[in-house]
Amino acid sequence: MAGLLVLGGQQIALAGPVQAAADPLSAAFDKAATTYEVPRDLLVALAYAETHLDDHGGKPSASGGYGVMHLVSNPSTHTLEDAAKLTAKTAAKLKSDDAANVLGGAAVLRAKADTAGVSAAERKDPAKWYEAVAMYGGASDEGTARVYADAVYDVLANGVSAAGVKAAAKVVVPDRGKYDEDPRTLAATVDYAGARWVAASSSNYAVSNRPTDEKIDRIIIHVTQGSYAGTISWFQNPAAQVSAHYVVRSSDGQITQMVREKDRAFHAGNSSYNHRSVGIEHEGYVSDASWFTDQMYRASAALTRDIADRYGIPKDRSHIIGHNQVPDSDHTDPGSNWDWSKYMTYVGGSNDGGTNPYTAEQVCGSGYEVIDSQALGTAGTVFLLYNSANGNNCVATLKKTSLGTASATSAFLEVAGKARITDSGNFTYYAGPVRAAAADKCVKWGGKVGTSVYESPSEHCG
Structure with a gap:
């Protein structure tokens, strides 16, 4: 539309359209x-x-x-x-x-x-x-x-x-x-027939003899925090000191294998889980759902299904896990934008997963031991733990259903004479840890999963 200029109280039409400022x-x-x-x-x-x-x-x-x-x-x-x-x-x-x-x-x-x-x-x-x-x-x-x-x-x-x-x-x-020449790779060099092969730097993985010497029982889902080609290039760089077995492209689900499954890729940030798992990186960033295309989900799920079938890995969320589920991991990938329900449907497995991949001891940390627990129906269990080294109690509520899907879960701890401390929200696996100094003090503790609730009396007084 034409613009208007106001002079002396009069509106004067200006020729031509008003141009919006460029972004x-x-x-x-x-x-x-x-x-x-x-x-x-x-x-x-x-x-x-x-x-x-x-x-x-x-x-x-x-x-x-x-x-x-x-x-x-x-x-x-x-x-x-x-x-x-x-x-x-x-x-x-x-x-x-x-x-x-x-x-x-x-x-x-x-x-x-x-x-x-x-x-x-x-x-x-x-x-x-x-x-x-x-x-x-x-x-x-x-x-x-x-x-x-x-x-x-x-x-x-x-x-x-x-x-x-x-x-x-x-x-x-x-x-x-x-x-101009498109380099091709022999299918014999890959473990998954749908993949192309680009070798990671030998500095970024350990030659092994799996599963003969070590059982493979986990598949770990990662997000690259970068582009597909950039990630492949980074895994080729000796300075990276990281790698994964596979990288999956966002746009069309193209898969590149970089480490043989028999060898141990450095992807989990946890030596034990590196030994027992196959790592799959997915192009994108955890904060941006636009990277997680249907083509990517389908291609990756077909790869995961193939790996699971070859090694007898159960197709559930206890064995097909995110990087964020690896014990002691400080990573958040694949993040809240990753659609586990869709992914597990494509894999042909269960999103509920049978068992929670975490323990109360893992949630509360080193030095804590379970001293009490209470089932929350079939929905979960709330645990009370104690650390004798520092006199602290800890409460953690672990889910048994809707694993990997955010749902209402809480944990609380109330030390006699102190205000109640609560961790409450929509969580994928557990609520907590809720910690407080409680040596020689009575405590109330409990938690909730969905509509199942437990609140203890004042107990464990020293």
């Missing part, structure tokens, strides 16, 4: 593309392939990448530092400011294009940027670099509409240059 992130892409002569929609596609245009609050990815352009600072890749030199902006600014981050990404991509010999005339053609895009990903081998670049051009072909940024769908047949 700040969209404007940042416009400016960066112009400044460094990078095709704007290709720059958007690269950012979307890396992060879905989410800066994740300035927090780094698993491989040390920052911002919507995933500017990386790790022992082998230094696009963050390169961007700082090219733009004269500080690393802190590039990490925390979206506009600076996009400008830095464009500067790095342009520098890669210059290295690849893209001429001034060719810079206008997105097809001529394939080698530069492949180099931007920092992959250590040409096969992974091609996977990275192909993902960017797939996004370009489908278009982007996210975070206030739009890029029209544009099918481009890229000039792959030195990446």
Whole structure:
């Protein structure tokens, strides 16, 4: 519609439509593309392939990448530092400011294009940027670099509409240059017939002889906190000291195996669970559900079902677990956006899982021993524990039903003469720990799962 200008109390119509201010992130892409002569929609596609245009609050990815352009600072890749030199902006600014981050990404991509010999005339053609895009990903081998670049051009072909940024769908047949040959992998090198093979660095896993020497009885679900190709590249980096057996792509469920199942990948953060499990990483970020596509769920579930059948692993939530369920883990993946119900349906197993993967002792911590418990019907059990070393009591309520699904659960502890302490909410496996000093003191304790409630009398007085 036309705008109105008010002069001396009179409204005067202005010719032409009123233009809405551009979204700040969209404007940042416009400016960066112009400044460094990078095709704007290709720059958007690269950012979307890396992060879905989410800066994740300035927090780094698993491989040390920052911002919507995933500017990386790790022992082998230094696009963050390169961007700082090219733009004269500080690393802190590039990490925390979206506009600076996009400008830095464009500067790095342009520098890669210059290295690849893209001429001034060719810079206008997105097809001529394939080698530069492949180099931007920092992959250590040409096969992974091609996977990275192909993902960017797939996004370009489908278009982007996210975070206030739009890029029209544009099918481009890229000039792959030195990446023109598609490396193939013999199926014999993989344990799962649907996977491609890229070996992790030998520094990132331990050669073993499973299941002959050690039983495999767990499958652990992870989220990469980064892109598919970026994660593959990171597991190839000796400095990573981490790996998983498989990585699954968001867009189409493509699976790459990086460690043989007989060998012990470093994925669980717990030596015992590394010995007994197969780890599956899923492209994405725990905070963003848009990464968890139906194609990913179905492909991963087929892989999990195959692994479970080959090793006789029960298809339940006691044996197919999240990284967050590993004892002593400080990880939250796969997070609340992961749809366990859908996933277990595709696996063909039970979401309830039979037994809770946690114990009261694990919940309360080292030094605590159970001194009392009370069943909450069939829904769960509430436990009272005591630590003789420090005189503390602890209460934990463990669920028996709806395992892995958030539901109303609580635990409380009330020391004589003190206010009651309660942990209450919608929890997937347990409520607690609720701890308090109670040496020589009477206590009341109890908990709730659903509608089943227990509250003790004043007892255990010393």
